[in-house]
Each structure stands twice: as structure tokens, then as C-alpha cells.
Amino acid sequence: xxxxxxxxxxxxxxxxxxxxxxxxxxxxxxxxxxxxxxxxxxxxxxxxxxxxxxxxxxxxxxxxxxxxxxxxxxxxxxxxxxxxxxxxxxxxxxxxxxxxxxxxxxxxxxxxxxxx
Amino acid sequence: xxxxxxxxxxxxxxxxxxxxxxxxxxxxxxxxxxxxxxxxxxxxxxxxxxxxxxxxxxxxxxxxxxxxxxxxxxxxxxxxxxxxxxxxxxxxxxxxxxxxxxxxxxxxxxxx
Numbered sequence: 001x002x003x004x005x006x007x008x009x010x011x012x013x014x015x016x017x018x019x020x021x022x023x024x025x026x027x028x029x030x031x032x033x034x035x036x037x038x039x040x041x042x043x044x045x046x047x048x049x050x051x052x053x054x055x056x057x058x059x060x061x062x063x064x065x066x067x068x069x070x071x072x073x074x075x076x077x078x079x080x081x082x083x084x085x086x087x088x089x090x091x092x093x094x095x096x097x098x099x100x101x102x103x104x105x106x107x108x109x110x111x112x113x114x115x116x
Numbered sequence: 117x118x119x120x121x122x123x124x125x126x127x128x129x130x131x132x133x134x135x136x137x138x139x140x141x142x143x144x145x146x147x148x149x150x151x152x153x154x155x156x157x158x159x160x161x162x163x164x165x166x167x168x169x170x171x172x173x174x175x176x177x178x179x180x181x182x183x184x185x186x187x188x189x190x191x192x193x194x195x196x197x198x199x200x201x202x203x204x205x206x207x208x209x210x211x212x213x214x215x216x217x218x219x220x221x222x223x224x225x226x227x228x
Contacts, residue, residue, distance in 0.1 A: 043203075
């Protein structure tokens with residue numbers, strides 16, 4: 001398996017533009033997570049999907065952020081309009097679980113977003 | 117959510133064992149302890165997890181105290197490639213679902 005695939009790896013955009021980050025989870029995994037990492041705040045959980053349904057979006061910073069998972073093999077995180085403070089590395093992770101038991105989450109390589 | 121406390125940084129000589137401590141005094145009976153590491157610019161990588169018993173795999177050993185309020189990750193023979201930030205996480209189980217909440221971690225530097 002190729003692992004969790006994120007695209008693009010790097011994105012530079014101007015303030016006010018729309019940005020869409022993409023994630024392909026590992027086949028067969030039923031949970032998907034979006035994280036954001038900055039020097040100041042570390043790794044923050046933004047949103048969590050289970051079986052394509054958003055379960056917990058309490059970490060989404062504000063209405064400018066939205067996430068979708070139209071099917072089991074694809075998810076997007078959109079920022080509109082983007083602001084310089086959104087500059088960060090965004091990670092997607094997936095796991096196969098529900099309830100107790102093994103929850104080994106696999107992370108993608110991340111998308112480094114720079115908003116100028 | 118159960119929180120974890122880790123030292124911000126540690127050093128270890130190459131070839132020696134690296135022992136990374138973690139306190140999780142508010143952990144609940146059904147919450148697992150997970151360890152991940154993040155090598156510079158890469159996504160976090162799963163290392164090991166446990167509930168009550170000590171665990172060992174090809175990467176590391178996890179020692180959990182009997183009261184489950186603390187644990188130690190052991191890298192038996194650290195190499196330069198083990199230089200990374202190590203995260204101790206208590207997996208939150210809520211409403212039938214799991215999520216991993218990362219703290220600040222321990223920055224481990226392995227030196228020759």
C-alpha cells in the first residue's frame with residue numbers, strides 16, 4: 001500500500017485566495033483525521049471523520065475552514081479566504097477502528113501551506 | 117481528556133538505551149497510551165501502544181506502571197536516526213469513537 005497520500009506537498013498562495021488540500025487515506029481504513037502543525041501550537045486535531053461522516057469538528061478554527069469526505073477514498077480541507085496565519089503544515093491521517101482496540105493511525109507526509 | 121506530561125528535551129549517546137518518561141496521572145481505566153515520533157519534516161510515525169501490560173515490538177518497549185499513571189518508552193539501542201520528537205498520547209475514547217490528541221512531546225537528540 002502506498003500509505004496516506006496528500007497533495008499538494010507544498011502550496012504558496014496569496015492572502016484571500018481559496019486553498020484546497022487533498023487526502024487519500026489507506027484503502028480499508030474507516031477513520032480519517034486532519035491535523036495542523038505550527039511551531040507555536042504544535043499538532044492540533046482539526047476534524048475527524050468516521051465512515052465518511054464528520055464526527056468531531058471542534059478543532060476547526062473558524063468558518064473559513066471546511067472539510068469534506070465524499071467517499072471512503074478521498075477527503076478535502078478547504079480554506080476560504082486564506083490568511084497568513086493559516087500558514088502551517090497540514091497532515092492527514094487514517095486508521096481502521098471503531099471503539100476499543102488497535103488504533104494505529106498512519107500519517108501522510110503533509111502539505112506545507114504558505115499564505116503570503 | 118487525560119493529559120500527558122513529558123520533558124521537553126533529552127539527550128542520548130548512540131548505542132545506549134533511551135528511556136523517555138511520560139506522566140498521565142488522570143488516565144481512565146479504558147484509555148490506551150500511545151507513542152508516536154516525528155522526524156523532522158515528516159508525518160508522525162506510530163511506535164507502540166499499551167493499556168496495562170508492558171509491550172515490546174521491533175522498534176521499542178513500553179513500560180506502564182501498575183497504577184497506570186506513568187509510562188516509559190525504551191529505545192534499547194538508540195541510533196542517530198532515532199533523533200526525533202517523541203509524543204506520548206492518551207487515546208481519547210468518546211461517544212464510541214477514538215481520537216489522538218498530541219501534546220508538546222520530547223525532543224530526543226542522539227549523539228555520536
